[in-house]
Amino acid sequence: MKFIATDVLDNREKMTAMASAQLDKQGFAIDPYFYRSHVTYEAELEHIIFKSWLYAGHISQIAKNGDYFLFDIGEDSIIISRDNNGQIGAMHNICRHRGARVCEEPSGNRKAFICPYHGWAYGNDGHLKSAREMDQLEGFKCENYALKKVRFVVFQGMIFINCDPDAADFVAPLENISRQLGAYDLENAKIAERKTYRINANWKLVLENYLECYHCSSSHRQYAKLHTLEAPSEKVKPINQAMWARAEELTGVPGIADEYYGYYNDAAAFGACSYTSRYALYEGFKTGSRDGEPVAPLMGNMQGYDGGAGDFQMGPLTFMLNYPDHCVLYRFIPRSLTETDMELVWYVNGDAVEGTDYDAEKVAWLWHHTSLEDEYIIMRNSEGVNSRFFEPGPYHPEYESTLMEFISWYLKTLSSV
Numbered sequence: 001m002k003f004i005a006t007d008v009l010d011n012r013e014k015m016t017a018m019a020s021a022q023l024d025k026q027g028f029a030i031d032p033y034f035y036r037s038h039v040t041y042e043a044e045l046e047h048i049i050f051k052s053w054l055y056a057g058h059i060s061q062i063a064k065n066g067d068y069f070l071f072d073i074g075e076d077s078i079i080i081s082r083d084n085n086g087q088i089g090a091m092h093n094i095c096r097h098r099g100a101r102v103c104e105e106p107s108g109n110r111k112a113f114i115c116p117y118h119g120w121a122y123g124n125d126g127h128l129k130s131a132r133e134m135d136q137l138e139g140f141k142c143e144n145y146a147l148k149k150v151r152f153v154v155f156q157g158m159i160f161i162n163c164d165p166d167a168a169d170f171v172a173p174l175e176n177i178s179r180q181l182g183a184y185d186l187e188n189a190k191i192a193e194r195k196t197y198r199i200n201a202n203w204k205l206v207l208e209n210y211l212e213c214y215h216c217s218s219s220h221r222q223y224a225k226l227h228t229l230e231a232p233s234e235k236v237k238p239i240n241q242a243m244w245a246r247a248e249e250l251t252g253v254p255g256i257a258d259e260y261y262g263y264y265n266d267a268a269a270f271g272a273c274s275y276t277s278r279y280a281l282y283e284g285f286k287t288g289s290r291d292g293e294p295v296a297p298l299m300g301n302m303q304g305y306d307g308g309a310g311d312f313q314m315g316p317l318t319f320m321l322n323y324p325d326h327c328v329l330y331r332f333i334p335r336s337l338t339e340t341d342m343e344l345v346w347y348v349n350g351d352a353v354e355g356t357d358y359d360a361e362k363v364a365w366l367w368h369h370t371s372l373e374d375e376y377i378i379m380r381n382s383e384g385v386n387s388r389f390f391e392p393g394p395y396h397p398e399y400e401s402t403l404m405e406f407i408s409w410y411l412k413t414l415s416s417v
């Protein structure tokens with residue numbers, strides 16, 4: 001963790017005033033204050049992160065009764081489990097006695113979660129089974145002390161959680177992209193590889209970097225060779241139009257290239273973004289691999305290669321880039337003011353056999369390589385942005401337009417807390 005100087009006089013009033021003032025400077029990168037302020041980080045957790053729908057994992061990670069995995073957000077930890085009756089649940093990993101973590105191992109199979117501190121025992125559905133010697137306390141009832149539940153939904157095999165009990169529904173916004181996403185049959189897909197990159201930078205810098213492709217041609221040579229997103233849209237319009245014209249026929253999926261924009265300010269509800277579009281790869285490339293050749297069997301209902309890739313967003317911090325033969329999920333999670341977990345999950349067809357049908361290293365090569373490049377540039381960005389001498393410059397009107405959308409939503413949220 002990188003420690004940065006703290007302004008001890010910082011407070012919520014200053015933060016909301018800074019956010020309102022920054023809203024008047026739209027089109028420009030934001031003040032270093034937002035990356036350095038502990039007050040802001042705390043407000044972000046409270047008003048953005050813990051009120052948003054976040055990808056927690058895939059149902060294949062809890063295939064059997066008793067399977068569970070942990071999802072760490074900020075300083076928090078959430079248990080996602082499948083109980084003895086096969087029901088999925090999400091709960092806070094915080095003992096109802098004096099608050100110890102009840103589970104340390106990041107994943108596994110448990111009939112019960114036994115708190116390591118004083119031994120309270122919880123079932124794998126979170127109910128308190130026993131609390132050692134607590135019968136001495138008059139009126140104590142185990143049923144009053146279940147692990148606190150977290151809201152979740154399962155959509156096409158992906159588990160999303162929201163720590164806000166009053167959060168708006170997420171399934172309806174996701175339905176707007178279900179046809180395009182459904183083509184990959186993620187429910188029956190398999191995780192070929194999963195990597196967490198701990199980036200020593202504020203979460204917004206990591207997300208901002210994902211939201212723009214202005215840096216693609218200068219920072220990602222390999223990616224830029226394959227993907228037209230690196231170029232201004234007008235320049236690659238004919239390539240995209242040709243791909244859109246053949247997409248349905250070659251993939252066999254009706255409406256696969258239909259766009260839907262419902263993110264940030266335009267989301268159906270707060271923290272419930274959903275978005276999809278399809279963009280072309282340069283001629284001669286079929287998929288996002290080292291040489292543009294397939295690295296796994298076709299996903300789900302896909303019947304062929306159209307030279308396109310599906311771009312998706314699910315919630316403010318989760319994205320997918322889906323090729324006909326594999327899908328790459330990106331999730332950004334703050335862990336402290338200056339640390340972010342960037343999680344990548346590579347999915348392949350559920351019937352594909354490792355070693356025979358695919359090589360996990362080959363499937364992951366392009367985006368692992370690209371992520372390491374991103375890590376490098378984000379850290380350089382963080383160094384400069386954290387300087388008191390940084391004067392924010394203008395965003396590119398097209399390349400950085402989605403990033404501007406995020407910033408505007410972010411500032412509006414902060415200015416009204």
Ligand code: FES
Nearest residue numbers: 095097098115118
């Ligand atoms: S804190 Fe868990 S049993 Fe005491």
Ligand SMILES: [Fe+2]
Nearest residue numbers: 209215220374
């Ligand atoms: Fe990048």
